[in-house]
Amino acid sequence: AQSVSQHNHHVILSEAASLELGCNYSYGGTVNLFWYVQYPGQHLQLLLKYFSGDPLVKGIKGFEAEFIKSKFSFNLRKPSVQWSDTAEYFCATSRGGADGLTFGKGTHLIIQP
Amino acid sequence: GAGVSQTPSNKVTEKGKYVELRCDPISGHTALYWYRQSLGQGPEFLIYFQGTGAADDSGLPNDRFFAVRPEGSVSTLKIQRTERGDSAVYLCASSPSIGKDTEAFFGQGTRLTVV
Numbered sequence: 581a582q583s584v585s586q587h588n589h590h591v592i593l594s595e596a597a598s599l600e601l602g603c604n605y606s607y608g609g610t611v612n613l614f615w616y617v618q619y620p621g622q623h624l625q626l627l628l629k630y631f632s633g634d635p636l637v638k639g640i641k642g643f644e645a646e647f648i649k650s651k652f653s654f655n656l657r658k659p660s661v662q663w664s665d666t667a668e669y670f671c672a673t674s675r676g677g678a679d680g681l682t683f684g685k686g687t688h689l690i691i692q693p
Numbered sequence: 694g695a696g697v698s699q700t701p702s703n704k705v706t707e708k709g710k711y712v713e714l715r716c717d718p719i720s721g722h723t724a725l726y727w728y729r730q731s732l733g734q735g736p737e738f739l740i741y742f743q744g745t746g747a748a749d750d751s752g753l754p755n756d757r758f759f760a761v762r763p764e765g766s767v768s769t770l771k772i773q774r775t776e777r778g779d780s781a782v783y784l785c786a787s788s789p790s791i792g793k794d795t796e797a798f799f800g801q802g803t804r805l806t807v808v
Contacts (some may be wrong), residue, residue, distance in 0.1 A: 585805040670735050680726050683735030
């Protein structure tokens with residue numbers, strides 16, 4: 581069975597700080613990797629995804645993530661956060677095709693102005 | 694509509710009652726998923742439909758939970774004899790035709806409270 585581990589449950593940063601949220605997954609086969617964001621009162625939205633190819637993927641709103649196969653990791657980064665990045669961030673995996681997603685527990689990010 | 698629509702947005706029910714939660718996927722999406730999100734947790738997979746049939750229902754917690762998608766579009770998640778532990782946000786997602794590397798689009802969820 582797959583599992584996803586997000587290391588930080590709560591992160592507080594000041595505006596303009598750099599961000600890195602950790603994500604590790606357990607499944608050893610081919611995986612698809614995702615980061616979803618949930619802004620207060622809104623639905624889950626896809627930030628970025630990795631299926632294959634270049635392990636450094638760029639998403640919306642200046643976010644990027646790097647797939648490191650040897651470390652089973654897919655960490656999310658942003659060089660300079662904004663107050664509007666305050667949200668819940670979820671890392672997720674799937675085995676490909678149309679399989680359901682396995683989510684981590686999420687990281688609650690608070691950006692202080 | 695443009696996105697996945699879930700109704701109702703909130704549902705309060707008494708312990709032991711039966712509830713139905715509805716999901717309207719994005720038009721043309723053949724895959725439909727139900728997830729459950731408890732407080733402080735990530736979404737947990739319940740069931741996945743490809744067209745009208747349940748392709749994977751391994752996430753349903755017990756036989757009180759059942760879901761249908763009779764015409765391959767709208768889906769209903771049904772919970773019998775509700776318990777307080779069923780309180781959660783129930784999320785629906787849809788994705789385009791089967792194939793490698795598809796992406797799921799989520800609705801806003803139904804917040805179910807069992808009192």
